[in-house]
Amino acid sequence: MSAGNGKLIIRLDNVRRIYKVGVERIHALDGISLRLYENEYVAVMGQSGSGKSTLMNVLGCLDRASSGYYELDGQDTTRLSDAELARVRNERIGFVFQSFELLGQLTALRNVEIPLIYSRDGWLSRRRRAKKALERVGLGGRIKHRPNQLSGGEKQRVAIARALVCDPSILLADEPTGNLDSKTSESILELFDQLHREGQTIVMVTHEEHVAKHTKRIIRLEDGHICSDLAAEDDIIGRGDGEGKML
Numbered sequence: 186m187s188a189g190n191g192k193l194i195i196r197l198d199n200v201r202r203i204y205k206v207g208v209e210r211i212h213a214l215d216g217i218s219l220r221l222y223e224n225e226y227v228a229v230m231g232q233s234g235s236g237k238s239t240l241m242n243v244l245g246c247l248d249r250a251s252s253g254y255y256e257l258d259g260q261d262t263t264r265l266s267d268a269e270l271a272r273v274r275n276e277r278i279g280f281v282f283q284s285f286e287l288l289g290q291l292t293a294l295r296n297v298e299i300p301l302i303y304s305r306d307g308w309l310s311r312r313r314r315a316k317k318a319l320e321r322v323g324l325g326g327r328i329k330h331r332p333n334q335l336s337g338g339e340k341q342r343v344a345i346a347r348a349l350v351c352d353p354s355i356l357l358a359d360e361p362t363g364n365l366d367s368k369t370s371e372s373i374l375e376l377f378d379q380l381h382r383e384g385q386t387i388v389m390v391t392h393e394e395h396v397a398k399h400t401k402r403i404i405r406l407e408d409g410h411i412c413s414d415l416a417a418e419d420d421i422i423g424r425g426d427g428e429g430k431m432l
């Protein structure tokens with residue numbers, strides 16, 4: 186499905202990711218074709234082991250497809266060297282993990298500054314941009330705190346600020362509320378909703394239907410392939426009132 190008039194951000198054609206473990210070959214992604222457009226707000230769902238994290242890692246240029254085509258912002262990523270791919274990841278991708286992945290010895294501000302190390306900005310400009318990103322996620326009052334001085338929700342806000350600081354084409358989040366209680370989860374999801382309204386393109390993995398309900402499009406994976414890809418209002422599996430239309 187397509188979002189209609191938005192700019193194409195991501196194009197995957199028949200992407201496979203095969204893990205080799207001993208003599209076994211695991212088809213974690215088994216022929217994924219997908220288009221994502223600017224300002225889309227997408228949930229990726231599916232059972233444990235269905236390939237959600239593998240898909241996010243390929244989309245986020247943390248991993249490469251074994252075969253198939255992946256274009257990001259009009260650029261064929263499959264032809265890039267590792268160094269070029271790392272640069273694309275730094276400049277165009279914001280990644281948020283379930284476990285926050287902050288550096289414990291650094292303040293919130295310094296954590297958010299990390300991705301800017303590769304930018305041409307001087308330190309003052311980097312500091313200003315990091316502070317602005319923290320203000321954007323509602324943490325302007327916590328910039329000097331270290332992770333162990335922050336709540337779980339605040340840590341995830343720092344991680345989101347770090348993901349946004351380079352103004353990425355796409356924000357990828359792998360179970361971003363998986364380590365948070367329900368009230369804190371809801372406030373993080375409201376932040377994602379706000380970022381979507383501000384124009385950010387977002388793809389989020391979740392196990393939970395109530396989390397997916399925040400998004401506009403729900404992609405379901407099964408054994409490494411897409412079994413359903415529908416506008417959230419048409420995704421009747423999530424409403425629990427019958428069988429969803431399968432592709």
Ligand SMILES: Nc1ncnc2c1ncn2[C@@H]1O[C@H](COP(=O)(O)OP(=O)(O)OP(=O)(O)O)[C@@H](O)[C@H]1O
Nearest residue numbers: 204205206211213232233234235236237238239240
């Ligand atoms: N590094 C790896 N080496 C070998 N097999 C892997 C590796 N990472 C994942 N797999 C396998 O690939 C398949 C997809 O894994 P993936 O982590 O993408 O699933 P997932 O949908 O994110 O699951 P979960 O909901 O539990 O996080 C699984 O069968 C998994 O065992």
Ligand SMILES: [Mg+2]
Nearest residue numbers: 237238239359
């Ligand atoms: Mg996973």
